[in-house]
Amino acid sequence: MSDYLDVAVVRIQSWLSRVPDLRGRRGASAMIRRATEPVAIDSLLTGWQDHAERCTEAGHVDGVVPLLLHAEDEETQRRVERLVVGHLREWLPGASLRSTLRRGEDWLAAHDGAPACWERDWPAAVSEWPLGKECDWCQTWPANGHRWTGAQENPKREELCPDCLLRYDHGKPRGDQKEPAPGTERELLERWEQQYNTAARVPHKFPDLVEEFGERGDHTHLATVYADGDAISRFGKELHKQRSRGRGGEFDMAKAIDEATWTALLKGIEAVKDSDTETLPLVAHLVGGDDVLVSLPAHRAWLFALRMQRKFHESLRESLKTAGLGTITAPTQSVGMVFHHHSSPLATASDLAEELLKETKRDHRSSRASLAWQDITHDGPHPVGRGGITPETLERCWGDLTKLSRLGGSALANLAKLARSNDQQRLHQQAERLGREELVAKFDSETIPLADAVGMVRWWKEWS
């Protein structure tokens, strides 16, 4: 039996997206990367080798420090825990941390979903900070310094808290090339170059993203997409069972999931990228393990999400087959997707996307891929309980949705109103007037309810 200690940032996407400024968000991504990358943890553990080592079986996920403990006595284990918590606290003063101790024959067995031996929360160290004016970025903590932000010609003085001061300093592009700081986006660009043999850029601001890639005259709206794997711990349990029967010992679960997540993300971007531009139509906030949090222009979101979900499952199925584990069902990926104005707070969108993702996973008991969506501009920021849809349904209805999207704004608004009022007779008359009875009749509870379909095609793009 071995002891495994994980120290991790709690609700990392919420911490990342807390500040409105993209530079602050990029800085946070760089801080997390630098604080938890393998080389940083190895150097932290220098002199502690008898007590703990970085757990390589767990793979690398931003914001998580996985350790294999050699010390068995509680006192030494707690000292290791405090060492790591202290290190993360220095890098990420505003993040809440959680340490968890699990026990098992190996890492997979320890993470098969059984309850942890113990778990401890380390909230952000706010009370130690000086009292002052509220931070201009996160509006959560007291400010204790300032930075000049905005355009060079028109700089703006902003009072920032210790967490946001670090974000600012780490979010700076380095050198003249404006190369992004290490973190999610840098890794995305490196992987893109590897896969497609061409260099790419990411937009620097949300307005750039919508101006360059907005569609149908709408240069205002983004979709923030939060995705993660379904029933990953059930999958781990199944792998463990196979391993105890002497099968699939070579299969590296953490690595396979990481690869599937990245491959799927690249596939999704490839599907919605314009071929004549180097700039990717997407801002990546977080990619790690099976988690993905990105924003992209609203009109491109549906195809992006569908391709990503399909590729995630396919990629894992392939790596299982290669490892001789073709009989195991590969996990799917579910998605929470939120449409919002580019100037509305990212944190609201990412928190809602997380909420929708949880709901749809619960509805489908994490046993199949699904996608739940909401439009903050039209539905408000609180979950409206619209059910999730599966990639199969979306694919089946794709052509009809495209036809529906051609009807134009006011015809669609009318249809939506009638669908919501449930006045079947007037709805039928309206459809007849448009010469679209057959099309309108295709949307029902068996496929996609008409009111939902109209909401979906508000942000629709015809792909040739």
Ligand SMILES: [Zn+2]
């Ligand atoms: Zn702050």
